[in-house]
Structure formats: structure tokens, C-alpha cells
Amino acid sequence: MEDSRAVADLESFLAERGDYLLRSAVLLAGSREAGEDLLQAALERVLRRWWAIEGNPEGYIRRTMYHLAADGWRQKRTWQRQLTLLRPGVSAAAGDPIAEVDLRDSLVRLLIQLPRRQRAVIVARYFEQLTEAESAAVLGCSVGAVKSAAARGLRRLRELSEPGAGPVAAKPTSTRERTP
Amino acid sequence: MSTELEQRLRTDMERFTRGVTASPGLAKKAHRHNQRRRAKMRVATAAGSVTVLAAGAVTAAGVTGQFGGASPVRPTQTRATAYVLSRVERALAPANIDNLISYSRAVYPPGFALEPVPGGLAGPSGSRRADSLWAVGYLLNWAYGSSQRFSAYTASGQHVFDMGITTVNGTPTQTAVIYLNRTWWTRDDSKPSGQPGESGQGSCAQRGIRLDDGAGQGWPAFIRSQLSCGAYAVTGHQAVDGVDALKISGPGGQITVLVNPRTYLPMRLAIGPIQQDFQWLPPTVANLAPLKVSVPAGFGQVTPPSRPATAGP
Numbered sequence: 001m002e003d004s005r006a007v008a009d010l011e012s013f014l015a016e017r018g019d020y021l022l023r024s025a026v027l028l029a030g031s032r033e034a035g036e037d038l039l040q041a042a043l044e045r046v047l048r049r050w051w052a053i054e055g056n057p058e059g060y061i062r063r064t065m066y067h068l069a070a071d072g073w074r075q076k077r078t079w080q081r082q083l084t085l086l087r088p089g090v091s092a093a094a095g096d097p098i099a100e101v102d103l104r105d106s107l108v109r110l111l112i113q114l115p116r117r118q119r120a121v122i123v124a125r126y127f128e129q130l131t132e133a134e135s136a137a138v139l140g141c142s143v144g145a146v147k148s149a150a151a152r153g154l155r156r157l158r159e160l161s162e163p164g165a166g167p168v169a170a171k172p173t174s175t176r177e178r179t180p
Numbered sequence: 181m182s183t184e185l186e187q188r189l190r191t192d193m194e195r196f197t198r199g200v201t202a203s204p205g206l207a208k209k210a211h212r213h214n215q216r217r218r219a220k221m222r223v224a225t226a227a228g229s230v231t232v233l234a235a236g237a238v239t240a241a242g243v244t245g246q247f248g249g250a251s252p253v254r255p256t257q258t259r260a261t262a263y264v265l266s267r268v269e270r271a272l273a274p275a276n277i278d279n280l281i282s283y284s285r286a287v288y289p290p291g292f293a294l295e296p297v298p299g300g301l302a303g304p305s306g307s308r309r310a311d312s313l314w315a316v317g318y319l320l321n322w323a324y325g326s327s328q329r330f331s332a333y334t335a336s337g338q339h340v341f342d343m344g345i346t347t348v349n350g351t352p353t354q355t356a357v358i359y360l361n362r363t364w365w366t367r368d369d370s371k372p373s374g375q376p377g378e379s380g381q382g383s384c385a386q387r388g389i390r391l392d393d394g395a396g397q398g399w400p401a402f403i404r405s406q407l408s409c410g411a412y413a414v415t416g417h418q419a420v421d422g423v424d425a426l427k428i429s430g431p432g433g434q435i436t437v438l439v440n441p442r443t444y445l446p447m448r449l450a451i452g453p454i455q456q457d458f459q460w461l462p463p464t465v466a467n468l469a470p471l472k473v474s475v476p477a478g479f480g481q482v483t484p485p486s487r488p489a490t491a492g493p
Binding site: 011 | 185190193201208209210
């Protein structure tokens with residue numbers, strides 16, 4: 001009974017904020033499919049702790065999603081999907097609206113190449129437009145760490161986007177990344 | 181200060197996710213996943229339900245076990261897994277394993293029961309569940325090629341049953357000898373037993389441990405396929421009989437395979453509370469002898485039970 005109420009509450013919350021959370025998840029994970037999986041994984045965790053959540057669950061879901069993404073959640077699978085998305089001449093799955101977006105000059109294509117934590121900071125700061133303090137709270141790290149990860153991420157994106165940076169060769173993120 | 185790069189980044193991210201909408205029913209789906217996860221945890225801990233898992237635990241080459249479909253574990257050590265995978269490819273080449281006898285001893289928790297049935301082994305059902313006739317404390321298994329033998333004993337060492345599969349005149353034949361009521365039965369194992377269809381071991385741990393017959397199959401193929409797809413991951417080391425074994429964990433961490441780091445052959449398998457220890461023996465006459473099931477004098481032949489196996493050869 002309690003479960004069904006939690007599901008109903010979460011469903012009505014998602015009707016309002018689900019699209020926005022999914023967009024963030026897609027950017028964090030690198031593709032539509034991986035983003036859906038990421039959001040789904042976060043929702044499962046949130047439901048298991050629903051009794052402990054007071055008020056608006058958005059912050060909790062977002063935090064869970066960012067933590068999963070930054071900790072290399074399903075790293076291998078996500079990575080494989082990114083490869084499919086990024087491989088030259090190979091379009092993404094049919095029916096995926098993202099597949100219809102021309103990514104040749106997109107910084108998003110380069111964003112996927114950043115280490116997971118840097119990518120998470122970039123999405124928090126520049127897509128969600130969270131402040132440095134809010135980003136730090138979501139990611140569970142210090143403001144200084146957010147600042148330095150954002151700076152490093154932007155610097156790397158700048159380098160990658162410069163002409164002559166060579167063909168984009170996506171590679172898996174390291175399992176031994178430094179925290180932002 | 182907003183730089184041109186930051187602005188472009190924002191625009192690109194907006195463009196990239198434009199049109200992305202969450203489908204309704206996400207919360208229900210998450211709830212269903214959680215329910216399945218909880219059910220699996222219950223299965224792993226409830227002794228009565230461990231029966232089916234046990235049949236999986238006692239598997240060796242050519243034996244099928246069932247295990248609830250769990251989502252793949254997160255590959256925590258991708259590099260280590262890739263390294264192990266390459267070693268498995270080399271160390272478990274068909275020539276290396278296909279000419280070894282797998283001998284194992286599985287130990288079960290109290291209250292555990294197993295019964296030989298057409299097609300393999302099963303946990304007694306209904307009123308038979310409480311029948312002490314089938315109480316099993318440990319099970320020995322020998323496997324070589326397509327031949328198998330299981331010998332079940334109570335915890336105190338009393339012989340419960342023997343069951344063997346061997347090829348007689350080109351026909352696979354299953355024979356069971358029940359010691360506690362001094363009966364035996366035999367059947368043509370090429371006939372369908374009513375056993376539910378299994379997905380192949382190539383599937384990513386959706387149905388649990390499945391070891392197929394044939395050259396290069398069995399444990400090598402199972403470990404290779406599960407590491408490749410990420411269902412199993414290398415999770416550390418553990419000492420087994422003085423050997424620093426490599427620990428490979430399966431779905432939900434409920435299945436653990438400890439492999440010899442030199443040969444990459446399994447040394448120990450743990451499924452929930454059930455533990456199975458392996459030895460790999462050369463096919464000498466003495467080592468092959470236990471594969472044969474013999475019927476002691478004075479035992480009466482009966483018809484095989486009608487119930488199909490929940491797991492077995």
C-alpha cells in the first residue's frame with residue numbers, strides 16, 4: 001500500500017519534471033538510451049529510500065543521478081553506446097531524436113570525451129546552470145573541486161574544438177580519475 | 181563571466197537534448213525492478229528456495245543450473261577483467277580443459293533436499309519437501325566429456341543416492357540408485373524430460389549458470405562469455421587451499437567463482453550459502469572409475485518419477 005502511494009507520488013512528480021531530469025541524464029550518460037537507464041537506476045534507488053525523503057524529491061534524484069554518473073555507473077555499457085553514437089558514418093538508433101541532430105560541430109560530442117566527473121560538473125554548471133556551490137552539493141565535493149574540474153573541462157573542450165585538434169577519437173574514461 | 185565557449189556549450193547541450201521526453205510509467209518500472217531485486221534477495225537467503233540454486237551450484241561441464249535473472253554487476257575493474265579475459269582465452273583453451281575430469285564437492289546448509297528426477301536433479305516439492313529421504317548435506321560430482329555422476333550424502337555421511345549419465349550403445353542413459361529405500365531406475369536420456377527450455381550460456385547471466393557440452397564449452401566458455409558481457413567482474417583475491425585465487429563475482433554478488441590464477445580453472449563456486457570445491461584430475465583409469473554408477477545387489481528396479489528436473493544434465 002505504502003509502495004503504491006510512493007509510486008503514484010513519484011509518477012506525478014515525473015510528469016512535471018521527468019523531461020528535464022532525463023535531458024540531464026542524457027548529457028551525463030552520452031546517449032538517449034544510456035540516459036534513460038541512468039535515470040531509471042536513480043529512480044530505483046530513490047524509491048527504495050522514499051520513506052526518508054521529505055518534500056521535493058528532485059534534489060535527491062538529481063544527486064543520485066550525478067553520483068551514479070560520476071562514479072562510472074555501468075561504465076562499459078555506457079561507453080559502448082557512446083561509441084555507437086560517435087563512430088563516424090554510423091548514425092544512432094532509428095527513432096532516437098538525438099540521432100537526427102547533426103553532431104559534427106557539436107561540443108556535446110567532445111563533452112562525452114571528458115572524464116566522467118569533469119563532464120558531470122560541466123553539465124551541472126552549464127546545462128542545469130547550477131552555481132558552483134549548488135554543483136558541489138549535488139556532486140558531494142568542495143566548491144574548489146567544482147571550480148577546478150570546470151576549468152579543466154572547459155580547457156580540454158577548447159583544445160579539442162580547435163581546428164587541427166585531429167579527428168575525434170573517443171576513448172574510455174579512466175577508472176582512476178581524480179575527483180573534481 | 182560567460183565566455184563564447186560556455187555559451188556555445190549551453191546551446192549545443194540544449195540542441196542535443198531537444199525533444200527528449202520521459203515516457204510515462206518510469207516510476208512503475210523502477211518499482212517493478214525493485215520488487216524483482218527484493219525477490220531475488222529472498223530467493224538467495226531462503227533455504228527452501230535454495231533448492232533450485234543448489235542444482236546450479238552442483239553443476240559441472242554439461243550441467244544446467246538456474247538462477248534468477250539478475251541485472252549485470254557493474255564492472256568495477258575493467259582493465260583487470262580484460263586482462264583476465266585474455267588469460268582465460270589462453271589458459272582455458274579447449275585442449276587444456278576438455279581432457280580433464282572435473283571433481284567437485286558441494287556442501288549445503290541444513291534442511292536442504294535434492295532428488296534425482298528424469299533429466300537431472302530437483303528439490304522435492306509439496307509433501308515430499310519435508311521427506312527426510314532426500315535430505316542432502318553434501319554432493320560429489322564427477323564430470324568428463326558427456327559423462328556425469330552425482331553422489332549425494334547426508335551431513336553425517338549416509339549415502340542418499342547416486343545418479344549418472346553415460347552413453348550406452350550411442351544412447352545417453354540416466355541411472356539413479358536410491359540407497360535409503362534400496363531402489364533404482366534407469367531411462368533413455370535422449371527422450372525429452374519436460375525440462376523447461378534454457379537460454380544458452382552466451383546470454384548475459386539472464387538465466388544463471390549454464391555450462392554447455394562440447395569442446396571448449398563448460399566453464400571456459402561460461403567465464404569468458406560472462407566476463408565479456410560484464411555480467412561477471414573481477415572483484416579481488418581470496419585464499420583457497422593456500423592459493424591466492426582470483427575472485428570473479430556474478431549478478432548481484434550472489435555468485436562467486438574463485439579461479440586458480442595460474443590455470444584459470446575454477447577452484448570454488450559459491451551461490452548464496454552453498455559452496456562447491458573443485459579439483460581437476462587427469463583422465464587416468466583410477467580417476468575415471470567413479471564416473472560409473474553401479475546398482476548394488478538386492479536393489480529393486482522402479483519406474484522413474486514423472487517430475488522433470490528443475491536443473492540437471
